[in-house]
Amino acid sequence: MxxxxxxxxxxxxxxxxxxxxxxxxxxxxxxxxxxxxxxxxxxxxxxxxxxxxxxxxxxxxxxxxxxxxxxxxxxxxxxxxxxxxxxxxxxxxxxxxxxxxxxxxxxxxxxxxxxxxxxxxxxxxxxxLPPFTKALFRYVDEGKYTFCTPGHMGGTAFQQSPVGSLFYDFFGANTMKSDISVSVSELGSLLDHSGPHREAENYIADAFNADRSYMVTNGTSTANKIVGMYAAPAGSTILVDRNCHKSLTHLMIMSDVTPIYFRPTRNAWGILGGIPRSEFARETIEARVKQTPGASWPVHAVITNSTYDGLLYNTDYIKQTLDVKSIHFDSAWVPYTNFSPIYKGLCGMSGTRVPGKVIYETQSTHKLLAAFSQASMIHIKGEFEEETFNEAFMMHTSTSPHYGIVASIETSAAMMKGNTGKRLMENSILRAVRFRKEIKKIKASSESWFFDVWQPEGESLAPCCWNLTPGAEWHGFKNIDEGHMFLDPIKVTLLTPGMDKQGKMEEQGIPASIVAKYLDQHGIIVEKTGPYNLLFLFSIGINKTKALSLLRALNDFKRDYDRNAFVKEMLPSVYEQQPTFYAGMRIQELANGIHKLIRQHKLPELMFRAFETLPTMVMNPHAAFQKELHGEIEEVYVDEMIGRVSANMILPYPPGVPLVMPGEMLTEENRPTLEFIQMLCEIGAWYPGFETDIHGAYRQPDGRYTVKVIKNVQ
The missing domain is CATH 3.40.50.2300 (Response regulator)
Known part of the structure; x- marks a missing residue:
């Protein structure tokens, strides 16, 4: 129209x-x-x-x-x-x-x-219209007949089958016609970066302030591996954020490198406070190299920016201070930072080149811009060997990329260019700030309780990234560096009752997992759920209607909770997990039951202690996986992990941070880490439907969890 x-x-x-x-x-x-x-x-x-x-x-x-x-x-x-x-x-x-x-x-x-x-x-x-998308539209309009892949031939094959016809009608004609073969020469090639594909990469690089950009059609998990395969040769040592995405662990499994981990801080809510500046200092790195068997001076560093909870680093400081040849900012969750002045100096592609260094930034275009799932980008500033980098690119890229994903990456860049993109970002930021103010307003007028927002205190917050000032009570971090970490306003973390800002457990509480399940049943999906916090992403796709729907659902939860509704009524999906157990149970009994378990385990203290020290690295992740491939592993119960070398990464979600990496061993010093895992298992055992998803741990029919460990290595 x-x-x-x-x-x-x-x-x-x-x-x-x-x-x-x-x-x-x-x-x-x-x-x-x-x-x-x-x-x-x-x-x-x-x-x-x-x-x-x-x-x-x-x-x-x-x-x-x-x-x-x-x-x-x-x-x-x-x-x-x-x-x-x-x-x-x-x-x-x-x-x-x-x-x-x-x-x-x-x-x-x-x-x-x-x-x-x-x-x-x-x-x-x-x-x-950007160049590749324009060429793709033109090709579809021409209606050429092809005798090559894909086999559905522009959707014709689907229409020969009853079920295929339903599929065709659901997705539409243009989706089918634009799904075409790499044999279409006028569209160029994603693998050799020719024709409209190369024009699209140049277009994207210009939009994102990069020297060179690459489109990746199977997600930032793949983009991270491409960068790592090129920047960290086998036998080298790399610096890795302990809060890394599991794709980087998979990279270390694939490539024989020695990791030295940056250790991020955290607060009582389990929110990651980022890596302290002291971790980037040369003397700190020198000490870690000496402590790590087989380590040499690192050639590459990987930093998660922003953190899952929306904290951005002063990247200018890191670029200038960190003494490595290349720095990779895993910015999967912030592909929009180049399009608002509030993010200046807080992202990988900010500013100009850094002499003697290569800066990489990977971004999930699909996460918080408008693109199809698996759409991702790699941005680069600095001198690098393009032909060799492309070998790493091709190792992880399909020879049959989906052109719809390619076009969506380029279109998302086109959407953000110029005044239109600036306006999109401005609206997104202002909408998030208004929502935050509404929550604070309702909480202030409530006679009993309401949700709170994790943000600086004050009547009016400017629409900017807020500095985590040392000593400020609101953020809950100890000994944080001035001007080092900043909260992104569009990452909205709501707090539920049960824990104060100092990490002291209250007599009664509402674990956030209960709220998340309630919202899910009302058509609202939470991005991340912690013990007493919920993360919501106010991307450019969130409009007034969606924001108001969330606000209303939160009010509905308070109403139903205050009248102490039955679990069967409020959380029917949970009730169906174990009708006998939940029969007659009311929501306040469920909330306080889970809260009591968390109090018994002294969660805030356990959270600090569990992440305070790292397990002992007996072998690197690559060597551990080779042991697993050769069958040199066995399964033991989680309770028996002390003194055993883990074959896999163990990552509970929440909080989504690796507790144990492949090749690491828990010692008595790390017993709080084991106790943290045990607590998560116990909650699920006591309350069906509230099991924690633990990557690397396997729930057995008796309800206990097992893990894989290396045989004959202790």
């Missing part, structure tokens, strides 16, 4: 009659016409309706101020100004850059004017 906005108030009949004629002509050309009442109405229309492809207005009434305002939202949107012969055109040099076209009022010119508007619309669509 093409929409043209025509401003009202043309004033006199001599002007309104030609506009009425133009209206009829545009309707015949399949345009939809909307008449905003005033400037505010027009600006809201342009800001909230992406299908507007042109604005028509009277120059004598609105003059140059209106197109300047429109251009502030979308500088590429065509504008058509009608003027009379007596009109004075007050346009200066700066105004000539506006996408502005002039017409005179005349009855006999309607066909020419409509044709020029159509040409303006076509030029607008051509200007906003």
């Amino acid at each position: 093409k929409i043209i906005a025509i401003m009202n108030h043309f004033g006199v009949l001599a002007k309104e009659a030609p506009i009425e004629e133009l209206h009829k002509k545009l309707l015949a050309e399949n345009y939809r016409i909307i008449y905003p009442e005033d400037v505010d109405d027009l600006m809201e229309l342009v800001d909230n309706n992406a299908k507007v492809c042109g604005v028509v207005f009277d120059w004598d009434t609105w003059s140059v101020l209106l197109p300047k305002n429109i251009s502030g939202l979308n500088e590429q949107l065509p504008m058509y100004a009608f003027s009379s012969q007596r009109t004075q055109l007050e346009i200066d040099v700066d105004d000539l850059g506006l996408n502005l076209h002039f017409f005179e009022y005349a009855f006999d010119a309607v066909d020419e004017i409509a044709a020029r508007i159509q040409r303006g619309t076509d030029a607008y669509f051509d200007a906003i």
